[in-house]
Amino acid sequence: MIFAVWIPLLMPLLAVPAARRLAESLPPRAAAWLLTGCAVALAGCTTAALGLLLTAGALRLPPVAALGHLSLPLLGDDPALSVPAAGVAAGLLTACALAAAHRARRHHVELRTARLATGSHPATGDLCVLPDSAPDAYALPGRPGRVVVTAGMLRALPPDEREALFAHERAHLAGRHHLFLLTVALAAVCHPLLRSLRAPLAYALERWADESAASRVGDRRVTARAIGRAALAARPAAASPRPRTVLAATTGPVPRRVAALLAPEPAPAPPLRTAALARRLIATALLACVTFSAAAALDAAADLHEMVEVAQG
Template sequence: MFDHFVVSVLVCPVLLALAVRWLADRLRPEAAVTVLVVSIVTAAAACLVSLSAFALKAVAELHPVAVRLGFSDAVVRADTSREPWVPGLSVVLLLAALAGMARVWWRHRRENAIAAEFRGLPVDADRVAMIDDTRAEAFAVPGRPGRVVVTTGMRSALDDRQYDALLAHERAHLDSKHHRLVLLARLAAAAHPVFRWLTRRIEFLVERAADERAAEQVGDRRVVAKAIGAAALRAAHTRVGLPMAPASHDLRSAGVVPRRVASLLAPRYAAGLLALVAFPVALAAGSVIWTGECVADLGELLYAAGLLH
């Protein structure tokens, strides 16, 4: 079973992380972000299942457990006799992953509770709730229906076209369910440490996807770029303490503003590279298949241990 540990826990996640990091800056973000997030989430889930299988093997290696269930613990241990550390390490990694995912989920619930305070605000026909506040803030609040919260401080910092770009950006987050993609990416990062290398990249990619959607709706990439810069400058001068919504995805967050502006003004996407998203998809699918074989091998091992008892 050791080869399953190597492939599902080490090789596939590392190769996938490298592929996602390389592709993230070379594909149109709105075309790639969902595929890339689903790929790393799938690989992370496969990794968790593999770790669970090896953790179960670690339990089966305990003599009192084997006696109780009527199988040979020696046969179970013999399968990884050259790598006796794998089952124990798998238990540690699995517990660490579950604890990390629990922290991510707790943080999500806390942020969702804060966002709930804004869901009761009255909105206009454009699903916009305007708050009288000198701080420059704008963020999307998911829900049924979702809404965009904008402060008067932010509204006064933008002209009409820039304000339209801001609203288009935030609506893109709502319509594309970007909050779910970010949550899934954070859970994957908690499940496997190599995916932590991608968290900021995914969040930046989500913002870029919303930028591109806003540029399509407004019809002028320069207007969106100017809106990003104006919002960031005004927010830097008016923010006091923490943001009004800690997990908000707005025109300033998730990445360096100059990079987003530069991407809008001089996009460098190679259309021919879109086919390369098949590579992370194939890696994720291969990880699932290999994990399925791991679970099957564990079942066969436990069956053989019972027969040889």
């Protein structure tokens, strides 16, 4: 167990770069699901490994061993290593739990504060207009979700681009994209390497909403102009305070997103053999990393269970 339990803690070193690379070659929706699923799987394996380290060390404490009717000489592993490792694992698990609770509470408080702040302003359907002169627009999730836009943003865009902007924000609400970001943020508190998945995930979610908006309005150029003009209008002025957890069309690498919308759609053609092969290799490597991490955690748990049975005679 002492060797297998460390594998889930080290596997993100390989899995995270592979997930980022694979997400670049996938459609936005698939990339968002891939990055989120990978973060959840790796965070779960990391938490399980820390829990196994904590349990293995705790069983060597005489009060715990007596409670479980365990014979200390029959327990495997070196106590000089397992007991300190258990102490470190306990500290890390406590820190992770506190950080996750703080992150979830902050997310809830920010959304509740934003909904209270926008609740006093007139709304037409899911559209809430703020009287602020600073251009801004964002998707505010909740029940019901709202597209919040300022009067300054409405003045900055012509009618067709306004519809594209609203379609973008409605795509965030319909896809519940804020939950993707929250899930990865909670997973990242379990392993610091998972934090690097947030930026590509945010980009994938914005591209997902861009494509949904372009499909809704039926014009990719209008959508691209709306995103670019909204970002330029929102940048010079200090927009009204918005929650850090919401998604907006004006955030992220806007020039890259606009270029993707304006790029001509490729004609149907068989994919390049080298590109397809590279994608398959990366996907295989990522699947192997996640599978190996989960298998190592299960193997360590089985070893711990066997050790307990032996120590109980």
